[in-house]
Amino acid sequence: MWESLMSDKHIVLVPHLGDQILNTRLLVEDLKVAVEVKREENKWFSKESLSEAIKSVMDKDGKIPKLYIYRVKATAQPYSKGKNHHFQSPETEKPKKKKKKMAKLHIAMYPWYAFGHMIPYVHLANELAARGHRISIFVSKKAQSKLQSHNLHPHLITFITITIPHVDGLPEGTETAHDVPMEMNHLVSDAMLLTRQQVEEILIADKPNFVFHDFAFWIPQVTKKLGIKSVCFLVVSATSMAAGIKPSPEATDDKPLTEEQLMRPPGYPSSTVVLNLDEMMSFVAASDFTCMTKLHERLTTSMSDCDVLAIRTCTELEGKFCDYIQAHYKKPLLLTGYVLPEEAESRLEQRWADWLQRFEPGSVLYCAFGSQYVLEKDQFQELVLGFELTGLPFFIALKPPVGCANVEEALPEGFEERVKGRGVVHGGWVQQTLFLSHPSVGCFVGHCGFGSMWESLLSDKQIVLVPHLGDQILNTRLLSTDLKVAVEVKREKNRWFSKESLNEAIKSVMDKDSEVAILLKKNHLELREKLIKPGFSSGYVDRFVQSLEELAN
Template sequence: MFPWFAVGHMTPFLHLANKLAERGHKITFLLPNKAKLQLQHFVLYPNLITLHPITVPHVHPLPFGTETASDIHINLNGHLATAFDLTRPEFESVIIGLTPKPHLFFYDIAHWASEVAARLRITSVNYNVVCAASLAIALVPARNLPRDRPLIEEDVARPPSGYPSSNVVLHGPEARSLLFLGTDFGSGLTFYERITTALKSCDAIAIRTCREIEGNFCDYVSAQYNKPVILTGPVLPENDNSNSPLEAQWADWLGGFGTGSVVFCAFGSQFILERDQFQELLLGFEMTKLPFLVALKPPNGCATIEEALPEGFKERVGDRGVVHGGWVQQPQILEHPSVGCFVNHCGFGSMWESLMAASQIVLVPQLGDQILNTRLMAGELKVAVEVEKAENGWVSKESLCNAIKLVMDEKSEVGCLIKNNHVKWRQIMISHGFMKGYIDNFIMDLEKIMT
């Protein structure tokens, strides 16, 4: 396995490695040195999963020591992709040196990796940890983006021909979020060229999703690439947190509030808000008059959370609200009975975690794939509320407060509808054998591809 050097990619690859190792398969997992230290606690089968460190070369203008996307601003990801490509000689050396020879190779953005796998007669699987809808709307041949000029909004305003949904779409100026498809993403390739090349050259496409939710998008991607698309299901770790219980500071604080009364907010590890938007969101949480735990990185231009807080915020909120700038145990917090609402950016990992949790869901997407995930959750499944935004993307304190109150008010018709739909889908997800069945079928599909 050789995923993109971002925690949001390496972690789900590692969860899949655990599921495969649970069934006796041996995995060599290539990742940066720093990431090995960060992620090794996820390895449940150390006798079968080997984390093999890769040296990430320095590429200007990345800061020295950069190894993962978490180390840099999102605008520098293209340079990290160049560094990623420069690991190819070491990658090839590692693969050639493995004994016995691997049967399968899983990758995502390494557009050149299937060439290496084919030369060594190893079956290559392009494993996608974003939703199938994101692939279907943005990264298919029918998108047919121009190559001789920069992208403009008109190039991405409409879904590609044959796209199978009218709900999971981008509205108006949101289409601008797809302009990144034409940006440089390392080694002289645009993001679109890199990913579509990786998808075209593999033996099979795998997606971390389930047919019950995204079957129509999976079929569309399969038809576009004329390749088998095989599904792993959500691939979430088991809900047994006995080995890593919730830290005492959060358990004690959450324990001071009633069942289902606390609003928890987290926006992922990489996105950083501007200071004015950060403060506006905090004022929105304050307006709800509900207890809240907000886990966000300090906004741009601020070294600490303290200096970014709105004037008088701490004094007004008191012990009812906590704003934390560091990492928190998101799954364990979501399992706490006091948490009644989860406000998140709808990254794909958070999307699945929120579906599996009992709390209500409010979504504030920031990037293109997050917007599509949100439309899937709020538009197709109707299990969440999307916070209204101004045309320029601004989220007002009133919009955030209203969305939270809508799902937390037991007398709200919309809130009841969403809650009932969420309960239905959650029961499907947590039903006995659901996730196990997906992994078992995934392994059978892999065996067919290899024959």
């Protein structure tokens, strides 16, 4: 039956057994996609009745061939909650209009001035351009020089240079968030606000279908009056944005919010993917609290005012958090999947390849905390001493700690001599994805920034997490308590982690016979199999593009 439905042929049925007769009645009387050969009372069918049935469908001018012929479509789309999947008979279905060929879209993008935001925007632009759409990306001159190599479709992706105005308090020439310490990023955001007139003039001239943005919270105000749709495209996790939704009711002087309401607002979908009170209070006391609050408010304003929300994630990882966000904002929410480029034909730097090759498969620890975060010197020293305690070979790629010109001057006394031959602490950039794909590496110790999180999940390495900022902590809780694919290093109430707690976390996943290591490995590999399945990532982008095309028309 299924094979006939999947074909494009007329169907004539001669059932014999009970289930075959019922299947036949389904196709003939209910779906009206087939003809049944008539039988006599003794169940005999004649050559004449068979001939009559066949001729009824083969006569192209007859009534029966003019009926709609339904077929079950094979599709990669997952089942969508709340959608009804059913057939209609020819009598009840309205004639479908011939589907118009969709015009190619023109999409403008204005990402936040951090490379952790700009690069994912370019990755998505590459996916959209690969499907024939035109992209214009607003960037500073300094950023463009570093992003150009990521542009895989220069005939469709154009970088439009924006002049970044000077803001009091920022060093001359500041054009990206990486040019200044993190606590000054709110001033960079102020500079972004001052580019509004430049961007508006370009949008008036180009009139794209959509403008993608995140921290440029004023974009929806501009696009609404120009008849352009705004898309707030988030390259941070749905988990961290869901946790940032303000609880209701609001606190008052007479009735402050309880700890439970602060930690887990009404309807919030997890009891474990939360910040604890000590963590929240430490962020309030931090030197960059004012900066982070201002940036968060601007991002949530973008989410509130935009026409469409989009997040770089998938339902398999953050579905319940996406549902929570959509229920709060009550607007279309589109998912792009993880949108990472295919690994280029590149080789690991020879000196590191030679070093890694000396060790047994799965024995090396690799550690990196991203391009922006800088440790205090005492915590940096505690970290490297923790790696020394493991007794395992390790490679650490970190920026020099606060107040140090390089990593070498920050190392504990005698450290280099003690770990000589099995430990490297490197202060420069390394090819992280190539480290994570090297057979000698067995464990990734990271900070769980969103991009790094995806790279760890797509690898086959054990995962140990040392988060620093709020969104990293929530990402860590997602992986460690919800998905159970990673271990979080324990911290003291003052947010300090000890060399002993780091060593303990690493040992728990590197002992191949421990229950923890076995469980995490099993869960991680099962999730990874879904994520790397052929068509998984491209399917998300295809559905994302289809939704954009529908919204544009």
